[in-house]
Amino acid sequence: MYQYNDFDRKFVKERVDQFKDQTHRFLDGQLSEGEFLPLRLQNGLYIQRMAPLLRIAIPYGTLSSKQARKLAEISRKYDKGYGHISTRQNFQLNWPALEDVPKILGELAEVEMHGIQTSGSCVRSITADPFSGVAQDEIEDARPYAELLRQWSTLHPEFAYLPRKFKIAVSGSTKDRAAVHFHDIGVIMAKDENGETGFEVLVGGGLGRTPVIGTSIRRFLPKQHLLTYVEAILRIYNQLGRRDNKYKARIKILVRALGAEKFTAMVEEEWQHLKDNPSTLTEAEIKRVSAFFEPPAYKQNADITKPSQLDENKEFSRWYLNNTKAHKQAGYRSVVISLKPTGMPPGDVSDYQMEQLADLADHFSFGELRTTKEQNIVLPDVEKSQLFEVWQVLTDNGLATANIGTINDITCCPGGDYCSLANAKSIPVAEDIQRIYDSPKTLEQIGAVDLKVSGCMNACGHHHIGHIGILGVDKKGKEFYQVSLGGGVGTDAAVAKILGPSFSQAEVAGVVKKITDLYLEQKIQDENFIDTYNRIGIEPFKEKIYAKAH
Amino acid sequence: MPKLIKNDQISADNWLLVEGSEENQTIPEGDVIVPLTLFLAQQETLLASSSNTGVWLDSSESPELIADQLQNIDMIAINFPAFTDGRGFSYAQILRGRMNFTGELRAFGDFGIDQMFFLKRCGFDSYLLPDDKDPAGAIAALSSFTDTYQTAQDQPVPAFRRSI
The missing domain is CATH 3.30.413.10 (Sulfite Reductase Hemoprotein, domain 1)
Known part of the structure; x- marks a missing residue:
């Protein structure tokens, strides 16, 4: 997965310092509620019914075991010992104290995490297919592009005060597991007639009070143009999106008002001014970022037969059927851990469970976890022959509910x-x-x-x-x-x-x-x-x- | 009185900001910043005077509306009617990045310390800071971050093209 360099680390640290100062000014009375509002939102902090809610970004749902342990520790130390996986793959704390938040963000920064742009009227934390890099049906791994979009959108100076929130999702497969049709911008990996990879670009999808399926405004965008094209879309939206009525402020309303054809023409015209500028991705940069998402060191001779315990153990067999998914690599499966046992709030995970999952990831899945928009957690790379052992540990920790994809996976x-x-x-x-x-x-x-x-x-x-x-x-x-x-x-x-x-x-x-x-x-x-x-x-x-x- | 920040310090303001939307109102003597409607209506008079001419755009007024006259305009001020209204950020990027406007670009209206860094990045170089905001804090905020990922007017090359 992506590893911070000195630049990223320094940047996040400066963001923590900035928010510490902003919180201090707010508590001091120098900033009004209204002025503090967008600042705290863009750091993931809502004020909720009971207490603040802190939303921590898990960019495109990818999490290391080290980060998972930190989330567990923070849940225990600053909250009530549990957190919640959101439908945008992020992690939410329900009960942190406002004055603790700068401290929490400081601790998160130690493991390359933050709450940047998890709420507010800005480009939100980027989401992607949780099976990126391991799914059999993908054209290309979506994560490098999601990471490039994350970097580009992070504190973009032009788009911090948009008419409304703005969500981008990336899918590397036409079998969409990222709901790209229901995002402000959805990008789906595509191939042109020469076999070059790029993206189909969808705009104006969304849920909320006016659900709309996104419109395809470009069938094929060569991949080096991803950032400039997205910038053109946002520039049009930032200028013309409605600001007089928050219920009509999303880009879907603008696309509808202008008509898809006119909107597309405006984007294409704006893009002509941006196309090929220095934000155009270079081969070297795509390669550099892709290198972070290289497949882990899979066993080349992994046992490809089905686990022997399937025949004799009904419960394991049921779990195998529902909760494990086909994998690119022979002899491996992805495991979906259900956070939906009956009687627990869907998506909630305790500090202890999170630590168990981090251990499992370390022992059986190259130290990596994923979060899904269905509010579950994935161990992406588990050897088939080790599934039974994984299942046993999950069973001991109340994490083996075999209901993925069923009506109870709510x-x-x-x-x-x-x-x-x-x-x-x-x-x-x-x-x-x-x-x-x-x-x-x-x-x-x-x-x-x-x-x-x-x-x-x-x-x-x-x-x-x-x-x-x-x-x-x-x-x-x-x-x-x-x-x-x-x-x-x-x-x-x-x-x-x-x-x-x-x-x-x-x-x-x-x-x-x-x-x-x-x-x-x-x-x-x-x-x-x-x-x-x-x-x-x-x-x-x-x-x-x-x-x-x- | 709002304080003018320019060149990272509090500066004297030699411009007079003219308000009102009457097209035929009398324009005062000296360096003036007039509303768009007034500029469009009295362009010839303004350009004939020996004083400098500034135009201010409201957040609903795109710089496209003065694209043809930029060579006659010495400064552009952009109003932020509410600090949450971010249209001015795009206007600045367009004026600087596409239209190559090189005169003074001033932010005025409702903004504060926490918008300064973004304003600067988008190409503003003077800021009429509201009365209740701390100018020292605002000046310090111009350098909130040592470096940034994406391009803007202060940094034409994205981080990924620089070896950092």
Whole structure:
């Protein structure tokens, strides 16, 4: 993974000093709340319902075991012994004290971490496919480009006060695991007719209160132009994005208002002024950054047969099937560790668990971990023959829940329990649903279902792109939940459709049960939930759920 | 009174900032910074006078609107109606980077210590610091960071092209 050089280290240290001074000036009364707000946000600090929330960047979800141990230590020392993986692959602390934050950032800097641009109206921490570099289907590793974008966007002087937040995601594969269609800018690795690699560029996708699928404004951008092209897009947005209404300030609204064609023309024109300037990537630089992401020293003769314990151990077998993924390197698998055991807030991880995961990474996965937008943690490079041992350690630490990709692998924002923006709680709803599907057999029967819960229309739980999406809404001071169906990412990118009138918290799990019951009744052969839905449409689901009792 | 920071120190301000949007208002004597509407309406008078001419742009006024007249303008001031309104940063980059404007480029309005470094990087070289802001802090903030990753007006070469 990327290693800081002296330049990076000095830069982050100066950022820590800067924020220390800003916090001091705020506590001293020299800075007003309003003036301090964007400064603390751009260092990851929100003031929440109970306490501040500190969002720590995990750039494109890549984390070393050393960094994971530091996160564990910080969770223990400055918080309540746990943290939370966000849907943008970052790490959140729910209870740090404001005056401790500069100290925390100082400690993070020791392990090359920070909270830079994890919130606020700026270019946010870059996200990418968590299986970058190990997925069988990728054209090229997305991480070097995500890192180049990270460096370029870090404290970019022109784009620190944008109309609104700005999210960029990178995918190295057309099988999109980074939701590139739902970002302000999504870049997908592509090849031109000569076999050269570059990017397709999507703009104006997003979730939130107006979900939009991004528009492709360039089918192929040669890779050396990545930074100047992104700069052109941001320059147009910074000048023309609406600033009078925060709900209409995202770039998706601008693209819609101008029309994709006009917007594209403006970007291309702006780019003509920037193209080939010194920000153009050099072969040497691409090579230098790519070198940090070279494959680790895989065993060349790793055992490619399936683990022998699969036949005799049902639980291990179930876990292997759901929680491990195919790997580029023969004899290896990627392991997805579920942070979704029933009854725990989805995405939460304790300090102790984090340390166990760091140890596992050191022993079995070249010291590296990844975080996913589904709020799980990945050990990217585990030898097949060692999977059983890994599973045993995970089992001993409550980390072997075999539900990845199932309906119980729920993506869920912190919701009304923590977040001051939320209209409704989301964690208890997730738990109610998980309790319905309490047997492995039921989970297996229902198969792949992506269920996502957001506590408000800001959509941090990504409910619009869930096969089943649940959104907390406020109706006359009471918490209700709107259910939608059919969302998806990648080649199946779609915004989920609303089923109908909303439900009370007590009703939600029952409604979800009816949805999966109908699927089981209607499915043909091996059809997945989403395929059945796409075939029969939303109507049968509406009928089943809203049918009046006879 | 707002204080002018120029060349990393508090400086005397010889310019008079003219407000108001009346196209036919009388322009005072001396070096003036006039609003865009006034400049466009009374360009000939302004250019005929022996004094220096400055134009100020509001955050909704793109420098494209004066692209053709830049050679006649000695200074441009850009208003920040709210410090969260970052359009002025792009305007400065365009004026300096693409339009090659070499006159004084001044920030005024609502900004403070924590915007100084970015303002400087985008090409501003004078700052009319609001009254309630500490000028010493603002001057110190011009060098908050020793070095930066990306290019801007203060650094035409990105870090990756320099051996650091």
